[in-house]
Amino acid sequence: MAQQAITEYHAEANDPTYNTSTGLSNRKLLMWAFLASDVMFFGTFIATYLVYRNRSLVGPYPEDVLDIPITTVSTFVLLMSSLAMVLALHYVREGSKGPGRLWIGVTAFLGIVFLIFQVIEFQTFVNEGLTPRTNLFGTTFFILTGIHGTHVTIGVVWLLFLLYGHFKGTLRSDNALDLEIAGLYWHFVDIVWIVIFTIVYLVTAKDGAPPGAPPFIHHG
Amino acid sequence: MPEDNTTNKLLTHDGKGWWNLPKTHQEEKDPQGEGPIGDPWFKQAWDFVTYAGVSHASVRGYLVVAAVLSVFTFLEWRLFTIEAFGASGLNAMMIGFSLVKFVLVVAFFMHLRFDNKYYAWIFGSSMLLGVGVFLALLLLQRHHGFG
Numbered sequence: 001m002a003q004q005a006i007t008e009y010h011a012e013a014n015d016p017t018y019n020t021s022t023g024l025s026n027r028k029l030l031m032w033a034f035l036a037s038d039v040m041f042f043g044t045f046i047a048t049y050l051v052y053r054n055r056s057l058v059g060p061y062p063e064d065v066l067d068i069p070i071t072t073v074s075t076f077v078l079l080m081s082s083l084a085m086v087l088a089l090h091y092v093r094e095g096s097k098g099p100g101r102l103w104i105g106v107t108a109f110l111g112i113v114f115l116i117f118q119v120i121e122f123q124t125f126v127n128e129g130l131t132p133r134t135n136l137f138g139t140t141f142f143i144l145t146g147i148h149g150t151h152v153t154i155g156v157v158w159l160l161f162l163l164y165g166h167f168k169g170t171l172r173s174d175n176a177l178d179l180e181i182a183g184l185y186w187h188f189v190d191i192v193w194i195v196i197f198t199i200v201y202l203v204t205a206k207d208g209a210p211p212g213a214p215p216f217i218h219h220g
Numbered sequence: 221m222p223e224d225n226t227t228n229k230l231l232t233h234d235g236k237g238w239w240n241l242p243k244t245h246q247e248e249k250d251p252q253g254e255g256p257i258g259d260p261w262f263k264q265a266w267d268f269v270t271y272a273g274v275s276h277a278s279v280r281g282y283l284v285v286a287a288v289l290s291v292f293t294f295l296e297w298r299l300f301t302i303e304a305f306g307a308s309g310l311n312a313m314m315i316g317f318s319l320v321k322f323v324l325v326v327a328f329f330m331h332l333r334f335d336n337k338y339y340a341w342i343f344g345s346s347m348l349l350g351v352g353v354f355l356a357l358l359l360l361q362r363h364h365g366f367g
Contacts, residue, residue: 028339029338029339029342032339032342032343035343036343040346040349040350040353043353044353047354047358051357068297068300068301069297069301072293072294072296076290076293079286079289079290079293082329083329086282086328086329087282183329183330187325187329187330190325190329194321194322194325195322197296198315198317202300202314203311203315205300
């Protein structure tokens with residue numbers, strides 16, 4: 001039973017469609033290679049954020065603007081979108097049209113909700129005087145979270161195309177690999193946010209004005 | 221299609237109860253496509269959650285992972301709001317929680333635990349390189365500064 005399950009799950013290894021030197025789908029391998037490069041891409045931005053931590057000469061500083069409860073909710077939303085994604089893949093692979101469609105839609109919806117949280121957060125920060133040009137915190141924060149948000153946006157668009165394809169009948173159980181590859185991307189965006197939430201929000205959220213710098217006084 | 225009796229899959233492996241699984245992995249054939257994560261006690265714990273590492277996670281398995289992720293996220297927020305821990309202790313706990321969440325998503329949601337080892341090696345080596353770049357930048361700044 002279990003061996004049958006793994007054989008079916010790793011059908012790509014036995015499928016003549018994947019007659020490659022590795023026996024694996026080239027497209028899936030390409031996605032993993034892309035994600036590998038993206039690890040380093042985000043790694044440099046996160047490191048840059050930490051390198052410039054506590055180096056802003058003017059406010060607002062992290063303790064003045066970061067809202068941990070709200071960001072915890074948006075983090076939860078993104079985590080649940082990952083759950084929706086694996087459920088979508090499970091049902092599409094199984095050939096269950098209704099649940100497959102539902103969970104792809106839920107994944108995209110939760111991605112949009114996360115983006116709305118991010119837009120509201122950015123708007124709030126700008127209203128409080130923090131822009132990418134204000135200080136080093138603003139520059140590194142907006143670049144890092146903005147690039148992550150761009151990744152989420154691309155993922156949402158990709159999912160909406162797949163949802164359309166599922167309605168049209170071009171996404172089926174026999175080519176569920178299309179959804180699996182999109183899923184890998186989506187989960188990667190999720191794990192990047194797990195790291196960003198910890199490092200940018202939880203670890204540095206209590207950072208105030210560094211020694212010698214004036215405290216931030218909100219004039220709004 | 222595999223038998224979709226999730227309770228049966230959760231409690232048994234090839235007809236044997238989880239309490240009757242092989243004591244060591246030398247006693248059973250290495251399942252094809254099994255990922256390289258964890259050995260030996262960690263692997264045994266993993267095996268319990270993943271039906272001895274052979275079949276992929278069921279819907280119930282995904283729900284369990286999602287519940288653990290949710291609880292950890294809640295704990296992160298709760299621990300952040302109480303002042304019972306020092307900054308370094310709190311940071312260590314947050315990074316620990318983050319690491320667990322990261323591994324759970326990669327292993328179960330991205331299926332790396334069950335997928336071909338090749339994918340795990342690609343991602344694992346890039347993680348090493350990425351963490352290396354990360355640490356190199358931080359050390360460079362600590363010792364030389366960036367002006």
